[in-house]
Amino acid sequence: MQRNLMIKTGVIAATVLACVFGVIGFPTSLKQAEANAGKRIHLGLDLSGGTHLVMQVHVQDAAKTVADSMIETLRTEARTRNILVDGYERNDPKTLADTDSIQINIHGVEQTKSSAFRAMVADKAPDWTLTPVSASDYRMNMKPYALLDLKRSTVEQSLGTIDRRVNALGLAETTVQQHGEATDAEILVELPGVDDPVRVKDILGATAQLKIVSVKDPTAYQTEAAAMSAKNGILPLGTELREWPGHGWYVVNRAPVITGTDVKSARAASDPDSPGRWETGFTLSQDGGERFEKFTAANVNNYLAVLLDTQIRSVAVIQSSIRDSGRINGLSSEQESEDLALVLKTGALPASIEIMNESTVGPSLGTDSIHAGLYAGIAGLFAVVIVMLIYYRKAGINAVLALLLNTILLIAALAYFGATLTLPGIAGIILTVGMAVDSNVLIFERIREELRAGKTIPAAISAGFGKAWWTIVDTHVTTIVSCLFLFLFGTGPVKGFAVTLVIGLFANVFTAVWVSRAIFDWETSGKELTELSI
Secondary structure (H helix, E strand, O other), rough: OHHHHHHHHHHHHHHHHHHHHHOOOOOOOHHHHHHHHHOEEEHHHHHHHHEEEEEEEHHHHHHHHHHHHHHHHHHHHHOOOOOOEEEEEEEEOOOOOHHHHOOOEEEEEEEEHHHHHHHHHHHOOOEEEEEEEEOOOEEEOOOOOOOOHHHHHHHHHHHHHHHHHHHHHHOOOEEEEEEEEEEHOOOEEEOOOOOHHHHHHHHHHHOOOOEEEEEEEEEEEEEEHHHHHOOOOOOOEEEEEEEEOOEEEEEEEEEOOHHHHHHHEEEEOOOOOOOOOEEEEEEEEEHHHHHHHHHHHHHOOOOEEEEOEEEEEEEEEEEOOOOOOOEEEEEOOOHHHHHHHHHHHHOOOOOOEEEEEEEEEEEEHHHHHHHHHHHHHHHHHHHHHHHHHHHHHHHHHHHHHHHHHHHHHHHHHHHHOEEEEHHHHHHHHHHHHHHHHHHHHHHHHHHHHHHHHHOOHHHHHHHHHHHHHHHHHHHHHHHHHHHHHHHOOOOOOHHHHHHHHHHHHHHHHHHHHHHHHHHHHHOOOOOOOOOOOO
16 A cells, blocks of 8 residues: 555656646746746737738639640640641639639631540540630630639648748747638638738738740830730730839740749849849759750740749740759848748749738737736636635645646646647636536545445545546546537637647546545555544
């Protein structure tokens, strides 16, 4: 008996030391202990302050990209099969609702090969519906199931890209998840403790759609109107106007040779050609490098342009074949270069995003919330201690010690697991205190019943713990199941409440059954007690 009690005491002491270490480490001063605790216990947005964003994904941009890619595929395949087609063009959906009407118009199909053309479309565009408009003109619309898949995949890719960018920024305990209905294409982003929200928003919102395209007309027109005038108001099919800020407007091919999905890595560096300026170099994947090499080898002495989103970043003459690398120069600062490298490495957003709602929580509000939560917890704990000491006398001290250890275990678990403490989490801690007291009350009342039945004190204690055990397990398991559903279907703050409560429940089983029993055993060990203060 004595040996088992010593083992129990050793386990409890080791647990307490591990908990203290998990929260404050090995501090040399009280100030360092507070600093260590602040680093290891992460505070949520509602406590530490930060930024709350609701962003809408412009799925119509992804639909345009898919349509442009399909046009280039059809153009290339028609040439391979010797089918003459005068031109292709798509419409320009402006809103999310307009995405359903994405359309490609095809003009001047060689009538003698109309059957071959329809077979080609069926082979290369199974997700599109081809509708004849006239003997030589056709219309293509994306099928409904393909549109749904496009919307879903665009939002999922945007979620993944934004999440990678947030992680690359080193922001801890963030939330990135889908918001609202799936048809809304909205993403919720919560960034606790952000000290430069403007920069973070710029990085998250940067589409960073890198494109390398061929330049159809190397003339730099001073204005967009001048370029259209030079072309008699009509651009060549498959081309568009893009601006190189500070240099002019260029007519470039709409279909890219290389896109951001072909980028394998990116890095920031100083520009060797312009002292004081910066650049971002990038390396292409194997497949992208092979395509780029073929294109540049076939277009020596022609021009190409590097586009980022809708603007040209550089225009250059192809002097020889280029395989797998390039650079974007003319950047104004090291920060801009590093940010561009970050968004290229983490992947381009498949579509642009728009911030629909933004709110900022100041740290002063978080401090007030922490203080209010602490005051509520301390007041509740103090009231519980007084009631337990008055009603259960010395046994109440047992319950108070177990209750304090329960709180220490919970806070240490949050520190070890890297969990986030939110205002609902503090509510979970306070609720855990109530359930811990409830477990002790169950055990104490069972012991009282056994004493009234005439059992000896050691037998009454043993029977009391044994009979209360299954009741405690039952109440805790049902609560844990409820918390599981809260975690699976709840939002961030609700999940924080569920996690904190579950950790507290497991700690409660340890303290109410193991620790409390050990204290009773110490009180009765080697003594002939005739009365138990309970």
